[in-house]
Amino acid sequence: MQSGHVTLEAAESEAFPTFKRQLQEAFAVAIIEEFGSLPNGPVPSDADLDGMMSGPGAVVLHILCDGRRVGGAVVTIDGKTHRNALDLFFIATGALGRGLGLKAWRAIEERYPETRVWQTHTPYFEKRNIHFYVNKCGFSIVEFFGPYHSDPHGPGSNDLPGGGEAFRFEKVMNRAGT
Template sequence: MNSMIQLRLLKDYDREQFIRDSQEAFNFGAMEEFGLRDEHFEEEGQIISRETIKQSIEDGEAYRIIREEGKIVGGVVIKVEGEKGDLDLLFVSPDVHSRGIGYAAWCEIEKLHPEVKIWETMTPYFQQRNIHFYVNR
């Protein structure tokens, strides 16, 4: 299953698109849960602010999730210190949800950092898809 994707370090030229793609993915989850009435925005019209994403990228390792055919389908930002890892961001494009891409990306992250014994993450309480993923995968 894991050969379906690869992780590629984020390039400077792709940074702005990474931010937009991340915001789109997080907004999609909020819209699924709350519809247009959502008031949980960090900044106008965005569940996760541009600054939050930029800071995450600057403080961690950012990767693009690429499918076999070369299509960008998501991204991830992690931080690793010894045996502890933090998953800051993991997003998959809404048009490819439920196809095993998030799980395949997670498996690749674990391969990149086998030294990590404890991974931590946070996700919004309304992101039921994320909670299911983190608890059951």
Template sequence: MNKEKANISLEPLEDDDKEQFIIDNQEAFNYGALEEFGRLYDNFEEDGQIIARDTIEKSIEEGEAYRIMLDNEIVGGAIIKVNGEEGELLILFVSPKAHSKGIGFAAWCEIEKIHPEVRVWETVTPYFEKRNIHFYVNRCGFDIVEFYNKYNPDPNEEDCEHSDDEGMDEEMFRFRKIIKK
């Protein structure tokens, strides 16, 4: 994996790019599940998507959405939510064609630069996303602080109608990064 930070920029999401942003986000999230489980994975939120359109749209409405740009080419996106000294990374994705080039790490560094007032960042990722877990812990400096599962459900999530009997699709790690300044 590339340890260097890619030379990227974050551009605010434009209204006319919202549809493509959603499609690109779903493609990137589906790639991770298919890479891990193959075509047998069936814990999709809606219509064969790991992340539902409604989830992405709600995140865009609640937060700040950005396109990740590399040499004027769209290579991903991010949505964050900031409230004073607390920040939440709602969504971060890099196009599967651009993986392992330092783009995600560079995007995260830019997010921290945009919001130097944030002292505590949080995010979540599914239990099976080993690539994401590695990224947040080993690259970005987050700590795993909680494991949501059927015995310890995420208090911020409503009961999902797509949840299976085992609650497997609800297993998520919660991460926290404390910025010491």
């Protein structure tokens, strides 16, 4: 299925409230499918999103398909180590299943060609994300967080459904950028 041309656009701060709402709506789908309902409030919380979106090196990006906003990402760029993080990534619920996520990820890689290693996380229950990162984007699972090994930088076990169990992924880039 043809899905259009995907580009990225830096988000301005006045667009952050809409960006956060769309991201929370996209994340809610998997949580509701797995657990039947959302915990107390949106996931991630507004406070968590504000922290991620304003952190050192954070870049908030809109994902566009043929000029129309269909998702977003928050990346953290470290200009010294070139070990960068994909902190948040979503395709809007109405735009899923058209190959836009992979095109958007490739656009992010192209935007930051100096990256040596990309890192990201996803909850253990998000099988679609795990498939996407490992089988489509070329990440490897490098760490599992759970009751016996907590994420020192991640949410607490009560902040996410499923007890906070999650995977950390890395993608080591070669000189050609793949």
